[in-house]
Structure formats: structure tokens, C-alpha cells
Amino acid sequence: MFELESELRNWRTRVERGSSLSPRELDELEDHLRALVDLELELDASLAPRRAFAIARHALGEPKALSREFARAGRPRWKLLLGGATALYVASLLLPVFRLDLLSAWGVDAWMPRGYELLADVELLPLNLPMLLVLPLIWRMRRLKGTWLAGILGVIAVPTLAVGVADALKGDGTVLSGYWAWAASFALASVALWLRRRGWASARSKKPALPV
Template identity: 40%
Template sequence: MFEFETEVGRWRRKVERGSSLSPREVDELEDHLRARFDLELGMTPERSPARVFNTVCDELGEATALSKEFAKAGRRRWRPVLLGAWAMFATSFFLPLSRTVWVEAGSLHPDLAALAGPQTPYEFLRVLITVGMTDAVLAVWLGAAVVLPNLPLLMTLPTLLGSRRPDWRWLRWVLGGMGVVLPGLGMLRVFSPAPFPYEEAAVALQYPGAGYWLWSGSFAFAAAALWLRGRSWAAEGPVNPVAERAM
């Protein structure tokens, strides 16, 4: 015997298993299924409820096709923000991390002047590769110093490439914290720079460069993108409305 609520529950489980739709999107589809079933049953009372239900399910389509349609129609406001974060992150590798202001240059050795000049992360990576050819242990330590601060943003790459899985909530908090702390440290350097003494009585003050501001700001933009994405994944109403309607 045809049981409407049982069939709806079976249909919902099939969609959840065979698609990447969020709970909120499945809820919307279920509401559409119920409204369509009532309409078709009222318009063609001579047809059996089971036949009407099967017809409505066929009209909605398979789970995979539903995922593609929702992906096309969904308003993904978070995606441009995440793209902006990655654009800032990539650009920062080709801009100076700091700028040096000489307080007392003296007779500075040319090698020291080159060392204190604007250095980009790209140039630093070249030095890291060169060092790795001669000292593997030092290269590992330097590599960890480069990778670990950037790891939270690198973990958003699957989302940028179109993954439909929910993001870890802790990742949003980590990115948000870095997006606040890193610019704060930069502002501290701006208003209270620490002098760096060099040989031959040379003293310099180093301030954050354009690369640092873009790099630190990219974490804040990535956190905002994941927050917007998390809101779109949040289910409105009960998680299992079928069970509640059946009670």
C-alpha cells in the first residue's frame, strides 16, 4: 500500500546519498515535491497516488542532475570574495614584504645593503631552493616557516576549485584570526618600528611593504568568503522535516 510520508523519506535519502546538495537545498526540493504532488493529485484524481508520486519524481530528475542545476542557479556571493583573496595572496609573492628606511647609512657594505633591501617572497623561495641544495636540514626548517603560515589559506583551494563539501568551521576562525592579527602586527610596525643595527654604524628601520599588506589581507577576505559560504549551507528549519511531519 502506498504511504506518502514513507515514499518521501525514501526519496529524500536517495537524493542525499546521490547528490552534493546541502540540507537546505534538499528541504527546498522536498517542499516543491509535496506541493507538486498535491497539485497533480487534485488535477487528476482518477490517477493513483503512487503513479502521481512517480511522475512528480521523474519531473524533478535524478540527484546528479539536481546538483548541477542548483550549482548553476545558486547565488554564490562568496566565490568572488574567495577569488579576490587568492588574487591578493598570489600577487603578494611578487611584491616587497618590507621597505627599509636608512637612519644612518655610514659606509655600509654593498652586501649588507642588498640584504636589507626590499625582498619578495618569490626571491626568498629562490634562496630556499639554493640553500636546500647544500643544507637539507636548514631547508626543511625554512620550508616549514614558509608553508605553515600559509597552510590555512591553501586549505581553501578545494573550495575555490568547486568542492561542494562544507568547510571546517575552525578554518574560518583561524583565517579570521590571522586576518586580524597580521594587519595589527603590521600597524604596530608602522607606528613603532624597531631599529636594525648593521656593520659600520649603519642603522635602518624596516616597515611592512605592499606584499605584506596584501598577504595579511588575503586571510581576512578568505575568512569572509567561508563565512558567506557557511551561511548558504546552513539549513533553515528542522534537519529532518519528514520525521516531524509524520509525528
């Protein structure tokens, strides 16, 4: 004989074992499942409770999918990474970027330009454009997928970080903190946009819609 309370306990146990949801989140999902069962029974009086429970459980989703949905809603990692990328890029404009010893032969101290001093450099402009012109729009344009932008930022990040590593291995100290912040900002932004795009693709996957 079908007993709703027993089935709900079994369902909760399976979800708890198959996901990383907290007890509070499990309570919320259980309440929602109860409401879905009641809704199915109200919509079709001839529907058996067992069938109503099966429909509601299917509509709610699998444990792993539920865990991903709660993680995306409660902890949007891409926003944190994108915020970190923006902060690093701004910091790179204020920090010294390179150590230039071009005038050391004349007894002049090395020139250590800050990021903003090189911002208008024509040769560096193509590298800065993705961050200067497009990245701020991501915060406001929800329909901007960002896949191509993530690729561009990643292509910039890989060689620039490689240059920093090579400089560190040589030990000549040419690359300074501003350069590292600048290169890291591209890497973080690329990962953030990739996570954002993957989250949207997961949300659009074929899955029964929850009744309202």
C-alpha cells in the first residue's frame, strides 16, 4: 500500500546521499515536493497518489541536478571570479608593470611605469580592448553569451602568464606586480565567462518544467 510519508522519507534519504544539499535546502525541497503532489491531485481528482508522487518527483529533478541548481542560485561562482578579474585589472593600472633599465648607462634610475601609463600604448591596445570595452557589458547584458569573449581572454592570458613565468625563472625581475595582476585578470575573466556559459547551457537542458 502506498504511503506518502514513507515515500517522502525514502526520497529525502536518496537525495541526501546523492547530493551536497544542506538540511535546510532538503526541507525546502521536501515542502516543494509535497506542494507538487497536492497540485497534481487537485488538477486530476482521478489520479492515484502513487502516480501523483511519481509525476511530482520527476518534475523536481534528480539529486545531482538539484544540487547544481542550488549551487548556481546560492553561490554564483562566475560572478565572484568576474568581480575578481575586474578588481585585478583596475589594480594593474595603479601598480608598476615593468622594470625598464634603458637609461641605467647614464646613471638614471630604472623607470617602472604603472599600468595607466601604458594604457594608451598603440601596440598594447588590442590586448586591453576586450577588458576595456566588452567585459563591463557582461554585468548588464544577460543575453550576451560570452563564449567568444572567454576564448579571446584565454588566448591573451596564456602567453602573458607564460612570459611572467619565464621572467621569474630567469630571475631578472623585469616583470613586476602590475603585470601579474594584469595577466591574471584575463585568466579569471575567461574562466568566469566559461562557467557562466556552461551554467546557462545546463539550465536549458531538457528537463520537465516545475508547475507554478
